[in-house]
Amino acid sequence: LGSIGLIDQASADPHVKICATIEAMRASSRALRRKGARLGLVPTMGALHEGHLSLVHAAKAQCDAVAVSIFVNPTQFGPNEDFNKYPRNFERDCEILRNKNVDLLFAPCAEEMYPSPAATWVNVAGLSDRLCGRSRPGHFRGVATVVAKLFHIVEADVAFFGQKDAAQLAIIRRMVDDLNFAVEVVGCPIVREPDGLALSSRNAYLDPQQRQAATALYQSLQEILREFDSGERRAEKLIAAGKRILVELPCLRLDYLEIVDPETLQEIRTVSRESLVAVAAFLGPTRLLDNAVLKP
Numbered sequence: 001l002g003s004i005g006l007i008d009q010a011s012a013d014p015h016v017k018i019c020a021t022i023e024a025m026r027a028s029s030r031a032l033r034r035k036g037a038r039l040g041l042v043p044t045m046g047a048l049h050e051g052h053l054s055l056v057h058a059a060k061a062q063c064d065a066v067a068v069s070i071f072v073n074p075t076q077f078g079p080n081e082d083f084n085k086y087p088r089n090f091e092r093d094c095e096i097l098r099n100k101n102v103d104l105l106f107a108p109c110a111e112e113m114y115p116s117p118a119a120t121w122v123n124v125a126g127l128s129d130r131l132c133g134r135s136r137p138g139h140f141r142g143v144a145t146v147v148a149k150l151f152h153i154v155e156a157d158v159a160f161f162g163q164k165d166a167a168q169l170a171i172i173r174r175m176v177d178d179l180n181f182a183v184e185v186v187g188c189p190i191v192r193e194p195d196g197l198a199l200s201s202r203n204a205y206l207d208p209q210q211r212q213a214a215t216a217l218y219q220s221l222q223e224i225l226r227e228f229d230s231g232e233r234r235a236e237k238l239i240a241a242g243k244r245i246l247v248e249l250p251c252l253r254l255d256y257l258e259i260v261d262p263e264t265l266q267e268i269r270t271v272s273r274e275s276l277v278a279v280a281a282f283l284g285p286t287r288l289l290d291n292a293v294l295k296p
C-alpha cells in the first residue's frame with residue numbers, strides 16, 4: 001500500500017475511533033465538539049482511493065477533527081445495479097484512515113441505518129431526476145436521504161464532497177439550503193489518473209481494454225473545452241464535438257453528455273455563464289462519470 005502512495009508511514013498514528021452504531025458515533029462527535037473542535041465529515045462508500053483522500057486532506061486542513069463515514073448505501077442502488085458486488089475492503093480502508101490520522105470512522109451496517117424500511121425520504125425535486133437521476137431512478141433520493149441521516153448523526157460543522165459527482169454535490173447543496181442544515185458544504189476538485197481518467201472505486205471493474213477506452217470520457221471533455229476556448233458557445237455544437245470522440249469506441253456506450261446549469265442541473269442552450277459539462281458512459285456493465293466546468 002505504501003508503494004502506491006496511500007499510506008504515509010511517517011505520519012502513522014494508530015488511533016482512529018471506529019463507531020459501528022449511531023449512538024457511539026453521536027457520542028464521539030459530540031465529545032469532540034464539546035471540546036470546541038470544528039468537525040469535518042467525509043462521507044464515502046469505502047474502497048478508498050486518492051480521490052477520497054483528497055477530501056480527507058481538505059477536511060484536515062480546514063477542521064480540527066475529521067470523521068469519515070463508510071457505508072455502501074443500499075437505497076441509492078437500483079434493483080439491477082451493483083450493490084452486492086460493489087468493492088468493499090474494510091480492513092484496508094481502516095489502515096489507510098489510521099495512517100491519515102482520521103479521528104472518527106463511522107461504519108454502520110445496513111440494519112443500523114435502516115432498522116425498518118424508511119417511510120421518510122428526501123427528494124430534491126427538479127434536480128433528482130436529471131443527469132444520473134434520469135438513468136438511475138431513485139438514486140438521488142437514496143443519496144439525499146442517507147446524507148441527511150449522516151448529517152444528523154455526525155453533526156459535523158463542515159462536510160466535504162467531490163466535484164467528481166457534480167450532480168450529487170448540487171443536490172446536497174440544495175437540500176442543505178432548503179432544509180436549513182447547520183453544515184457547510186465544501187466541494188473538492190476531481191482527482192485523476194495520469195491519463196486523465198477520474199479516480200473511482202468502480203474503475204476496479206474495468207478490464208484492460210475497457211480501462212484504456214475509459215480515458216475517452218476525459219478526452220471528450222478536453223475536446224469540448226478546446227472548442228469552447230476557440231469561441232464556440234452553442235451547447236449543441238460543443239456536445240457534438242465531445243460525442244465525436246466517444247462514438248469512435250465500440251466498447252463504450254454513452255449514457256449522457258449534457259451541458260447544464262451547475263446549480264439547477266437544467267440544460268443550457270448557449271454557454272453565457274459558468275456551466276457544467278457532464279458525461280456518463282458504460283464500459284461493459286460499468287458506468288463511469290466525469291465532468292468539467294465551462295467558464296466564459
Ligand code: AMP
Nearest residue numbers: 044045046051161162164165190191199
Ligand atoms: P463514493 O465513495 O464514490 O461515494 O465517493 C465519496 C466521495 O468521494 C464523494 O463526495 C465523491 O464525489 C468523492 N470522490 C470520488 N471520486 C473522486 C475523485 N476522483 N476526485 C474527487 N473526489 C472524488
